[in-house]
Amino acid sequence: MPLDRAEALNSMGFAKPPSETRVVVAMSGGVDSSVVAAQLAEEGYDVVGVTLQLYDHGAALAKKGACCAGLDIHDARRVAEEMGFPHYVLDYENIFRDAVIDEFADSYLAGATPVPCIRCNERVKFKDLLQTAKDLDADCMATGHYIQRMMGEKGPELHQAADSNRDQSYFLFSTTKDQLDYLRFPLGHLPSKNATRELASRYGLAVADKPDSQDICFVPNGNYASVIEKLRPGAADPGEIVHVDGRVLGTHDGVIHYTIGQRRGLGIGGLSEPLFVVKLDVENRRVIVGPKEMLSTRTVPVREINWLGDQPLMSQPEWHVSVKVRSTRPPRDAIIRPISATEAEVELIVAEEGVSPGQACVFYETGGSRILGGGWIWRG
Template sequence: MRILAAMSGGVDSAVAAARAVEAGHDVVGVHLALSRAGGTLRTGSRGCCTIEDALDARRAADLLGIPFYVWDFSERFRDDVIDDFVAEYRAGRTPNPCMRCNEKIKFAALLERAVELGFDAVCTGHYALLVDAPTGRELHRASDAAKDQSYVLGVLTAEQLAHTYFPLGDTPSKAVVRAEAEARGLSVAQKPDSHDICFIPDGDTRGWLAEKVGTATGDVVDRTGAVVGSHEGAHAFTVGQRRGLQLGVPAADGKPRFVLEVRPVSNTVVVGPKEALATAEISGERHSWAGAAPQTDAFACEVQIRAHADPVRARATVEAGRVTVVPDAPFDGVAPGQTAVLYLGTRVLGQFTIDRTLSAVPVGA
């Protein structure tokens, strides 16, 4: 196969490209330039798309003896990931930029260009398994549960899965990948993993959003609507947050309060007891299936609402374009804007963006 290897500059994508070469594929490496900030370096940074990363990717490609290119996707990344991130926070939702990047950049813009250029598949260093079944290609959890990235890949469609290649999916651990990189002479063998949001390299999401969205004083209220404090911008709060609430009125029971809801139109933050974070139902209209769609409109599954959350047994229904999930045991602290990924065993069925939640604890309870 002709393989386009997306090389981030990290150890995972370098080893994935090496395995593709070793398997006899015709491999070309490409690094995605997602920012035009010319002086960006990893020093003090916690991102994954810096100039240093591009140089690391080039060195790995040179060692593997494959052609290497840098493609400028900065405008598409700004429009589809960064602007979306800001818009979601403005709307009082909690977005996952890694999901949007996989959906809009790595497996949409990049894959589209790859197919146009005659490549059969895009290769990445994600930890997930692809299984060719009678009904088509399926996406499954990786062999190493600790590194499994099937959650953030839940946005992939059947067409995208057909042109995807994950050489690391059955690797038993990250330690094995690092040891292999060392044995191959790859300079990134011990390079630290990237984390946090790549376009906020210092990790200060609250400060970054304040610059983009601005600040505006608003009320913090309890579930009855009584004002218990104030804030400088609702965008700075997420459901489940406990710290930094600056409440002037203590709870009657003396227990800590948590953010239960963010209302951007009125610039209001709603707080309440931890018990009120229990969520009895979630739903959303923006959804997709990772391969063949379920054969029925109601089915049992497991649902994961965060990248590293434990899956929860649930019942899902699809009606009038909306997916609704009722868990066997309530979810804890679900925020609109989060992604719910549906599983059947190890297989990813699909995903939806949560836009409605129903608390398991009614007001006054």
């Protein structure tokens, strides 16, 4: 039986007028979240903007391409003033340091290649901020992420963004089913980032031409090593560069300056074959190098799995899916063999290079857009 006018769902999925629907918008100060807030305000929703100050406000004032500090907080506040809705800034520096930055440093020092943006979404934005939204009696929380929430037979599902070049599903695999029930992603259906900027111009937002953030917010210019040295003094102790056959080829100024798969900047020129970093022996301060073929692997151990499938992960001995082991790579065919509800071995049908502990392995429906979850690669 069709819904009458009074029962029709609004664009956020609620059977009431937008004016009676409170939406907390997570505002980073960038163009994406600003457009979400402006669009919902224009549609008549009861919008409340919330920005998290995640790290040192003063140190970030002049940093371009950051978020959640300094000028970006100012930009978020200005959008709220222009569009006429309340805006709050919450000091989450201590939470962010404990939940994201410290683990990033420790993981990097252990020879992993961490992805702190995923932990930030998981432990800060979609946990503490989401709880804040509920405390404000919001019906839902909206963000500027490029990903889609679609209703399926068994509730809301997570799907890739319409624009594959902007898709952020790799960074959102740990979104739980309960969180997905409360979250909204109004930009996920847009065909391109240009469409977002056109909306920003239409709303008259000063951030319409603001550049996208490129680096991890607390890592200026992508220089991980310098940040680790500040967080963990003495982390850059020198050591040996060793070939897999045992030959000592040179010395280095700290394991933290190297990543799995690295070829350039090894400082061991004059060799007949190109060599790559294949392992980081942190305990013995050794950088292990070898030929490119040693970077290839088909077996990927994964733990801390967040499963979003309709049936429990352990309900089948194996799942034929597609997976991403790096954010910049397309999904590739694979088989998941569950060990427990949160741990599995993933077999890649075609071997991939540079699979590194600390990165995420994200599961996708083969031939479709649905995200089935994912986990953390935990050993090489």
